[in-house]
Amino acid sequence: MSILVNKDTRLLVQGITGKAGSFHARQCLDYGTNIVAGVTPGRGGERFEQQVPVFDTVSRAVGETGANASVIFVPPAFAGDSILEAIDAGIDLVVCITEGIPVKDMAEVKVKLEQSQTRLIGPNCPGIITPGECKIGIMPGYIHKPGKVGVISRSGTLTYEAVWQLTERGYGQSTCIGIGGDPISGTSHTDAIKLFNEDPDTEALILIGEIGGTAEEEAAAYIKDHVEKPVAAFIAGTTAPPGRRMGHAGAIVSGGTGTAEAKIQAMNEAGIEVAETPSHMAEALLRIYKG
Amino acid sequence: MNIHEYQAKELFALYGIPAPAGRHAKKEEDFAGALEQLPEGVIVVKSQIHAGGRGKGTFTDGFEGGVKLAKSREEAAEYGRKMLGNTLVTHQTGAEGRKVQTVYFSEGSEIEKEYYLAIVMDRATSCPVIIASTEGGVEIEKVAEATPEKIIRAVIDPTLGLRPYQARNIAFGLGFRDEQVKRTLKLLDGLYTLFWEKDASLVEVNPLITTPAGDVLALDAKVGFDDNALFRHPDIAAYRDLNEEDPKETEASEASLNYIALDGNIACMVNGAGLAMATMDIIKHYGGSPANFLDVGGGANAEQVTQAFTIILKDENVKGILVNIFGGIMKCDVIATGVLEAAKAVHLDRPLVVRLEGTNVEEGRKLLDQSDLKIVSADTLADAAKKIVDLVSGK
Numbered sequence: 293m294s295i296l297v298n299k300d301t302r303l304l305v306q307g308i309t310g311k312a313g314s315f316h317a318r319q320c321l322d323y324g325t326n327i328v329a330g331v332t333p334g335r336g337g338e339r340f341e342q343q344v345p346v347f348d349t350v351s352r353a354v355g356e357t358g359a360n361a362s363v364i365f366v367p368p369a370f371a372g373d374s375i376l377e378a379i380d381a382g383i384d385l386v387v388c389i390t391e392g393i394p395v396k397d398m399a400e401v402k403v404k405l406e407q408s409q410t411r412l413i414g415p416n417c418p419g420i421i422t423p424g425e426c427k428i429g430i431m432p433g434y435i436h437k438p439g440k441v442g443v444i445s446r447s448g449t450l451t452y453e454a455v456w457q458l459t460e461r462g463y464g465q466s467t468c469i470g471i472g473g474d475p476i477s478g479t480s481h482t483d484a485i486k487l488f489n490e491d492p493d494t495e496a497l498i499l500i501g502e503i504g505g506t507a508e509e510e511a512a513a514y515i516k517d518h519v520e521k522p523v524a525a526f527i528a529g530t531t532a533p534p535g536r537r538m539g540h541a542g543a544i545v546s547g548g549t550g551t552a553e554a555k556i557q558a559m560n561e562a563g564i565e566v567a568e569t570p571s572h573m574a575e576a577l578l579r580i581y582k583g
Numbered sequence: 584m585n586i587h588e589y590q591a592k593e594l595f596a597l598y599g600i601p602a603p604a605g606r607h608a609k610k611e612e613d614f615a616g617a618l619e620q621l622p623e624g625v626i627v628v629k630s631q632i633h634a635g636g637r638g639k640g641t642f643t644d645g646f647e648g649g650v651k652l653a654k655s656r657e658e659a660a661e662y663g664r665k666m667l668g669n670t671l672v673t674h675q676t677g678a679e680g681r682k683v684q685t686v687y688f689s690e691g692s693e694i695e696k697e698y699y700l701a702i703v704m705d706r707a708t709s710c711p712v713i714i715a716s717t718e719g720g721v722e723i724e725k726v727a728e729a730t731p732e733k734i735i736r737a738v739i740d741p742t743l744g745l746r747p748y749q750a751r752n753i754a755f756g757l758g759f760r761d762e763q764v765k766r767t768l769k770l771l772d773g774l775y776t777l778f779w780e781k782d783a784s785l786v787e788v789n790p791l792i793t794t795p796a797g798d799v800l801a802l803d804a805k806v807g808f809d810d811n812a813l814f815r816h817p818d819i820a821a822y823r824d825l826n827e828e829d830p831k832e833t834e835a836s837e838a839s840l841n842y843i844a845l846d847g848n849i850a851c852m853v854n855g856a857g858l859a860m861a862t863m864d865i866i867k868h869y870g871g872s873p874a875n876f877l878d879v880g881g882g883a884n885a886e887q888v889t890q891a892f893t894i895i896l897k898d899e900n901v902k903g904i905l906v907n908i909f910g911g912i913m914k915c916d917v918i919a920t921g922v923l924e925a926a927k928a929v930h931l932d933r934p935l936v937v938r939l940e941g942t943n944v945e946e947g948r949k950l951l952d953q954s955d956l957k958i959v960s961a962d963t964l965a966d967a968a969k970k971i972v973d974l975v976s977g978k
Binding site: 368369392393394395396398399400402403404432434435445446447448449450451452453456473475476500502503504505506526528529530531532533552568569570571572 | 704706707709710711740741742779782784809811812814815843845853854855856857858860861862863864865866867868873876909910940941942963964965966968
């Protein structure tokens with residue numbers, strides 16, 4: 293079992309003929325993801341890899357193929373518009389990979405998102421994968437293994453690190469979700485935790501956070517009150533200097549809030565097993581979860 | 584991206600936000616011309632650097648105060664000469680301070696009362712938020728902690744913009760009356776329009792002042808912008824001041840690398856921002872000290888790896904390098920080739936530990952092992968961090 297995506301997911305790729313979009317769409321197809329349509333304005337009528345029909349607009353693609361999820365590989369200047377287009381077409385799940393979208397565009401998107409039934413993952417994220425069933429995003433498929441541990445992270449490569457540590461020790465994953473490193477995003481740590489908590493086949497969780505904002509503290513408070521499943525965590529950025537943006541637009545410590553110390557303290561208080569280094573994420577979980 | 588106060592004041596003028604008249608000068612011979620354009624009387628002389636706490640700062644030659652009140656044009660020019668080219672140290676610059684390359688002369692204002700006003704993009708609400716307080720001229724964080732009831736907040740719906748009732752809540756909330764209210768509403772409208780149209784991340788006026796004549800003026804101005812939106816604001820991008828940035832960071836950004844200089848001695852090169860931060864953390868965990876944050880991104884090629892090496896080796900404090908790559912889409916053998924080429928190209932003379940994981944990892948490790956360069960290969964992130972810390976500390 294899994295959350296949000298599985299073998300029945302019918303995926304649409306926005307920006308399928310672009311450099312990143314075509315490369316990753318091919319990787320997703322190879323993994324077995326059911327890609328039913330692509331969208332590139334002006335390229336309607338073509339076929340991607342001789343099999344996936346390309347449409348000019350998302351609404352037409354959804355009308356003709358019944359796509360229920362979309363992944364966005366559109367350049368940052370146009371990605372906000374692409375998310376709005378997907379929301380307007382009534383797609384259930386939108387995964388936005390694009391990095392570098394202006395915050396103002398996301399603030400506008402967020403208003404529309406909250407008035408809709410659509411769930412957005414990202415932007416600036418690696419995507420979501422249910423191992424063995426459906427890969428939506430840029431993560432390397434082969435490091436994953438079907439199983440019962442849910443993984444939630446703001447960061448891409450740090451997620452791969454956690455997944456690989458689990459897989460190497462023989463523990464598979466139910467679903468791995470990268471919620472993205474931007475200050476304004478569609479799905480928070482807490483949203484993802486709720487979904488995993490309700491999924492009967494997810495037995496344990498690894499939560500990866502980083503400096504900036506208070507999302508990790510909120511997640512810890514939710515776990516303390518509602519989650520019985522074993523949870524391990526790692527917070528990146530203990531050594532980051534205050535006031536500097538560390539790669540992710542959201543990763544900035546200002547005015548004493550958003551520090552790694554505050555987040556780690558909140559995690560400890562919630563009974564979460566905090567990994568001492570990024571090399572010990574799986575080990576931390578296995579101290580409290582035997583599988 | 585941050586800009587100088589004099590640049591922020593130019594934008595304020597453009598958006599009809601009232602502020603005291605001011606002129607800037609980058610050369611001593613321009614002082615007289617700048618000062619002539621200001622009315623006779625008290626003049627405030629302000630050092631232009633991207634850091635707060637200027638007034639309480641001290642120059643490295645002992646001269647005190649990065650902001651000075653002068654009673655005449657002659658005195659203003661005298662202060663200007665002491666500041667220009669001098670290095671100002673404030674609580675935000677670090678001990679090395681920042682060289683003053685521009686001086687801003689501003690008309691002195693009679694202050695009746697000081698207030699605080701700012702617009703920020705708020706993560707918690709995903710909306711712009713206006714923050715105002717009757718406690719001006721002090722750090723807002725301290726006000727928020729000691730007297731939170733003195734802070735007025737207005738959350739702006741990004742699709743509706745600032746509504747008149749919200750501006751009235753702020754103006755009346757600050758205790759303004761009559762003409763002051765009208766002037767504040769106009770000022771708020773200008774500030775919000777500037778914030779929104781130019782993709783600002785912060786517009787801060789501290790202090791906002793009232794004068795005995797009934798004016799409401801922005802005495803100071805601090806404006807920051809969303810780097811991701813600069814592509815659609817060439818006028819704002821032109822305000823960038825490279826003197827305020829670390830030259831290594833500038834070079835890195837031109838090579839599409841994400842680099843931030845730190846003060847340790849172990850350089851690191853990593854793919855992905857989260858993993859890069861975590862790599863710094865684990866170096867520290869095992870007793871070392873990171874010299875930088877460097878994210879080469881998901882699709883870095885051999886050329887970028889070489890550029891990354893060149894940049895990190897420019898830092899003379901660097902005693903060793905840790906390369907940590909989780910090759911997902913990037914293949915490990917390609918990365919290994921890049922690392923080897925780069926190490927040769929820059930005549931690497933310091934210890935290098937490489938940790939590769941992911942696609943084609945065996946081929947990648949083999950290439951490193953076969954090379955005649957002294958490269959230490961590591962299996963896990965912990966192993967890699969321990970090895971480089973030991974090498975650098977001479978164990």
